[in-house]
Amino acid sequence: MAGLDPVSLTADLIRCRSVTPEDEGALSILHDLLKSAGFDCVWADRGGVKNLFARWGDKAHEKTFGFNGHTDVVPIGDADAWTKPPFGAQIEDGVLYGRGATDMKSGVAAFAAAAVDFVKDTPPDGAIILAITGDEEGDAQDGTKALLAHMEHASERMDVCLVGEPTCPDVMGDMMKIGRRGSMTAWIKIIGKQGHSAYPHRALNPIPAMMRLMDRLASHTLDQGTEHFDPSTLAVVTVDTGNPANNVIPADCRAAVNIRFNDCHTGASLSAWLEAELVKIETEFGVQSDIQIKISGESFITPPGPLSDLVAKAVEAETGIVPALSTTGGTSDARFVKHHCPVVEFGLVGRSMHQVDEHVRVDHIHQLKVIYTRVLKDYFA
Incomplete structure (x- = not known):
């Protein structure tokens, strides 16, 4: 050529x-x-x-x-x-x-x-x-x-x-x-109370709270798509307690989700939704939580x-x-x-x-x- x-x-x-x-x-x-x-x-x-x-x-x-x-x-x-x-x-x-x-x-x-x-x-x-x-x-x-x-x-x-x-x-x-599409990742931590698995009433297990949260987030329909975009998606990419013992309820549980979103949303609107869902979990399970969000692009x-x-x-x-x-x-x-x-x-x-x-x-x-x-x-x- x-x-x-x-x-x-x-x-x-x-x-x-x-x-x-x-x-x-x-x-x-x-x-x-x-x-x-x-x-x-x-x-x-x-x-x-x-x-x-x-x-x-x-x-x-x-x-x-x-x-x-x-x-x-x-x-x-x-x-x-x-x-x-x-x-x-x-x-x-x-x-x-x-x-x-x-x-x-x-x-x-x-x-x-x-x-x-x-x-x-x-x-x-x-x-x-x-x-x-x-x-x-x-x-x-x-x-x-x-x-x-x-x-x-x-x-x-x-x-x-x-x-x-x-x-x-x-x-x-x-x-x-x-x-x-826009892209964002949220790192979530649910904080409970560590305890012996034989006495769960003396602990506050963060795992059921995290599982409930992940199920709600993953099963939620964000939108139906728009003229030029497919529907937005949320993927749970990790859930972990770092707990090697089978007789210990861990003190906390961590997870991360990645969202790819269309023009129905902004990073700010999705961040507000995640934070609101986390507040609901805190109220229902009596746990504490922390969330860190990175918006890679709108x-x-x-x-x-x-x-x-x-x-x-x-x-x-x-x-x-x-x-x-x-x-x-x-x-x-x-x-x-x-x-x-x-x-x-x-x-x-x-x-x-x-x-x-x-x-x-x-x-x-x-x-x-x-x-x-x-x-x-x-x-x-």
Whole structure:
């Protein structure tokens, strides 16, 4: 394929052991590549995390297209379970293997290659921004959020943004994301009174109270879904007393729940519901309680319109498939970008992301570059 090879670039990035929040040279590869192509590159590091901001074109331009992505990856897990070197970028039978092959070094390589070739071959009347972080797979507090803070301070602006996360469930082109569900976790502690299991009347067992609470939370229907979102879900992810003895009623019991919620709710409204349910349990069982809540992101949506149409038409032109507009899946950095400008996500088939022997088809990386190039051409046409 003519121009910058996104597969070779993906392989170079995979060889960097950039397990979040370490960079190990991944962003420097992109920095040098983009700088040599005429992009103005700025490091927007924060909290020990490396972040790269790159812009081609004058920031005074009225039309600015942005790409967002990350080069950090999750840990490899059991190294012995891998049949290919996790950071070897080995290609076999048209498939590239390695941690980050799908999520999402290939996506970053594809949009970087598309942007470099595009400004070289058909310099647009506008600007292109690439905002790439090394902190997406972790707490994500010093990654894209830091890039957006830098942009605000420097009076930089994206008019629209495409996040290169893997979005297709089964077939290249079958899905793009126009929003995401919110996500929150609650850690709950029920406090009773320790005692001998032969004399339960002298103790206050926190376990029945916790079981009642977990049953109520898990069996509660949060909603029926909305126009663009599936029904919200609550999952009990742990219940534990840390009690090794069979003749002791424990003093306390701990549990955690994770909620993925749609636009019927906010993190605040769900927090208030959890707290109210906990008060009921305290009253019914005479226990005390504590709750700690972390809201990872609110639900959001970029309503179908010019941006989603632009990307969908490019995907259909190159794959023959009209992508479904979805809000399914976990969280992504689009939840931060949505405060800045309209944002959608489109990328590769994500079936192997975070798995042992993570891999991607080589032809899909080339195809993704072509799709991103068409998006740029159509946007600046």
